[in-house]
Amino acid sequence: MMNNLPLFNEMLNSLQNSNRRNMLKQSGVGFGYLAAAALLGELSSKAVGAETAFERALAAKPSHFPCKAKRAIFLFMKGGPSHIDTFDYKPQLQKDDGKELPFDKPRVQFAKTGKLLGSPWKFARYGQSGSFVSQLFPNVAKHVDDLCFIHSLHGTNAAHGGALLKLHTGSDAFVRPSLGAWLSYGLGTENSDLPGFVTICPTLAHGGVNNWGSAFLPAIYQGTPLGNASMPSDQATVRYIKSASGVSREVQREQLDLLRELHQQKAQNGQVDEVLDSRIASMELAFRMQTEMPLAEDLSQESAGTHELYGLNDPMTANFGRQCLLARRLIERGVRYVQVTHSDAFVQWDQHSDLKKGHEKNAKEVDLPIAALLQDLKQRGLLDETLVIWTGEFGRTPVAEGTNGRDHNPEGFTAWLAGGGVKGGFHYGATDEYGYYAVDNKVHLHDFHATILALLGLDHEKLTYRYAGRDFRLTDIHGKVAWDVFA
């Protein structure tokens, strides 16, 4: 083990300099940060697990500036929920139902659209803030005073694929690291036995893994998927977390001990280097993750009241409810960023027709669980330090597609944030009187990314990674933080 002292010192120096990039570079072959940190723990003391190493590693790289949010949950509504039927009330649209749109439609549209289509749902004011919410979200409406609405989001692509990539990675033209990967790169994880970024039931379509990938960032920062959108959430788990042929934990322990013994024999002959050492450490880490992950996923640990709260007893809400509860359990255990995707094996919120039927079903599935998550986080004192993000890849047009549908609308749509240092009951930015274009305090997706990073204490211009000779950022050369949403 003494052979590794130069490497150890090098790492320690890097950590003290809070220079993650150097550390990764100096680790030679570029083995993952997780393994590197595990090695660190390994070297510092036999009894110390990787958790301590991670804590140390994290302590050495604080956020760029003070902030409230320590972690985030992104509730992603796949398909594009209609902002004008949910959180962006447009009385003028109701009045002008059936009339021509009095201004130009965008140069590029996804589908052919016709005249203005009023919302089939009524809106009412809620909370101290008197925020408008439609009938679709009666439970979320109870929390409006905790929500910070951004009504002027814009700038995704008009097609699902481009829009998902742009929302998740900032680029619809190249494979780039995802938001979650940037966050784990910037902040690390607080629990060394779990990944820093977990995505629950993500869709494989429309960018697929690229939406949680690390691209050129080290692989350790990529999202760990639990299942995918085609499977029920109670089947979703980490790949290969269980032995395919039912080898017991005891036997696996014996196997690892054998490998360790063989490894140590080699070390005595000078045939072991830091790479081989860290591989052994990574095996131990995997072994611990096998215990930790099923524990995190075990919802039977939760009370009957909690099951009821998240709607786990109702088939309508159970699937998404489980995802939300799982998100809370992961966040609680120190996972930095959890994405929860609401998507079945179709394009869930994509109501090109039958808006009423489709959106009603979709909203029913998520409304109660989302409200439960907000309430639960608040009760546990976690909401203050957890940023909750809700949006789709775009909104929908105020003009009708066919008779009763709406087309994709990336020109203006709504996201809301909750907890983690945002102003509650606050509305930022606006679309025009019909909700077609963002007009006031426009927030481009790059600005949205810059704002999310800032809420988590990261300066989007400083969070860079050098690749192929260039310093890359999530926001590329763009991005303005919407400081007005900060509490």
Next chain:
Amino acid sequence: MSPSHLGIPAQLFVVLIWLTSVGLAQDPIDEASSTVQSSQQQTSEQQAAQIAFFESKIRPILHEHCVSCHGAEKQEGGLRLDSPQAIAMGGDSGGVFQIADPNASLILVAVRQLDSSLIMPPAPAPKLSPAAIADLAKWIEGGAVMPMGPEAGPAGTQKKPKIGREHWSFQPIAKPALPNIATTAWDQNAIDLFIRQAQEAKGVRSQVAADKSLWLRRITFDLIGLPPTVSEIESFLADTSEAAYDRVIDRLLASPQYGVRWGRFWLDVVRYSDSNGLDENIAHGTAWRYRNYVIDSLNEDKPYDRFLTEQIAGDLLPAAHRSERIANLTATAFLAMGPKVLAEVDERKMEMDIIDEQIDTLGKAFLGMTFGCARCHDHKFDPVSTQDYYGLAGVFKSTHTMDSFTKIAKWHENEIATEQEELERKAKEAEIAELKARIEKLTAEGATDAEKKSLSERLDAIQKAIPVLPTVMGVKEGSVQNVPLHVRGNHLALAGEVKRRFPEVLNLNNAVSLDEQQSGRLQLAAWMTNRSHPLTARVVVNRLWRWHFGKGLVASTDNFGALGEKPSHPELLDWLAAELMESGWSLKHVQRLIVTSATYRQASERNPAAEELDPENRLLWRYPVRRLEAEAIRDFLLAAAGDIDLARGTSLLHVGNREFLFDHTSIDKTKYDSHLRAIYLPVIRNHLYDLFDLFDYSDAATVQGDRGSTIVAPQALFMLNSGLVHESAKRLAEQLQATDFETDEKRIQYLHLRLYGRYPTANEATAMLSFVDRGGVENRGERWTYLCQAALAANDFLFVR
């Protein structure tokens, strides 16, 4: 309208910038002055005076008040004002000034602070002085004259000055003389002299030759991606002659499995994929033909210049016979299989994005140049201008890649039927025609359906079974045209047309000129494979070195520009590049030199003294310990169980060409249970095979000459828990037990040879045997399986030393 026509020296060529509103169509003008118009009315004295005015008055204003936000560091509004070229480009809002209507110039509106949405400099900076504003107005009224020649320096001080022709990788390749050092018994060939010279300068020493069995395992994985068999190990160890090494190398280089291994490396470089990925994940149902073309090309050691030319312009090459023509067409899939946003609603944007992807891939793959950067602005670090970029873009705009841009867009497929296939199809067509005629005749004669039944049935059967002629994605010539410069890469903001041409800085003395009848791809390939091209040979020998040693002589294999790494052994790099060209561009020749070197043959043991001086092993004082690549791990898992199938594959996709692998369903039915070698498994962008994904496979979307080699816990989960590993372990354990070994010690010995390519030490054997014994007699079978599982998860399995 060249400078010489105006009677003034080129370097003092002065131009009027004439940028009105962005998007205004302009007449095509000479490439050297597109977006700018020269003034013939002015005398050179007047122009010189105006330049002096710009230098003395305008440049300082811009430098003092503007460049901090509109310069090298920041480009607010997509605008830079730190060089005449940048000023001429304008920003996101369009041109900086309007000569025809100076007061409407955005820069004047901004500094006069007439429009609340455009106040410059922004608060709290003070407004410009009236004198400064007056100077700016005067300058624009006078035609906004700026020096546009090559001497026009930046307005501000840039942090990183742009490199020029003096950059190392743009220098001609001259074969260096061999190092003038005494040879030693250690040396095997010239490579070792270069390596040793650099080591001696630092005072480090190489390792002795590796243990023979480790070397055999190393070279076998290296050249064919598989472990040596037990009998290969035994016979190599028994052959104590020096020639034994060469015999192994000869055997491996001649093996058809060589192309499988080395073709896969090339597939990384060309972002090979069996699906489009990106937005609409539909099948590249014919890409496999290109994959097999690559395997064949490497196996036959096709000269690299030819290999390159076929991939860029195979459709334009003459062919002696049909099979050559088919190979040529197949090669052009290189240009066709990039990831595309096939549902991009803006069709013009889609087309330019596809062209951009082609240029980007071509530049990185063959030249180590990041041309893509120049799409929106002059390359910030390398001497590649937007003019260079759009000169190249014209070549690809003149190439037909897509049959349709309407969502879901369709790429082009070239027909590649053999004569035999054509004949067969024609015969069937004739038969169909004949049957139809007979049926018609019978109908005319009043025959009933029942009477025609047998003929109709035969017709149906033939029509159903008529062979579809094979196609392969690829390109052909399109309508030859130049492309207008896209201001800031925006396809809606077009400026003057740029003539098709190749990047200026790499303009070779005997530059090829493009004719009006062809896209220019053939000339592009000729330019790239010209022996005086400084990049092509260097880039590819460096790739070979990277794949043999895990790190390139130039570590940034895909970037030889200013931001790339400098070569660790520049002379060795050039020597190898010269060797490549002298050998007639034989890749195998260069590889043979590399693997026969003592540098390659040395041991991988650590050396504290050398580690101190060169911790990264840049001087190659030991052979680097390397983790196997994803494909090698997968093939080895099958080989360990004796289950690998070395046959040649075609397509393992479960869907047809252009069909969805999966749409929004997220249900990917692709199967990876074939026992063919990993190169034949489907490469699905957005959803790679788990094992590939876990072990740093290329993402198949961009040029990847330098894959990562990470060690992360999810890999360990795979090795501990996956069905593939367990199945291999089970089969291996069964074979160990079924074979009639005299003792369990012999079994352990065999296990070691099979997995680790060497005999076990006594301690290893003891540890393993006691692991088996611990389960008691009744569980022995199971214990052997557990042992094999552990053995497959061991470092010795996963790493090559």
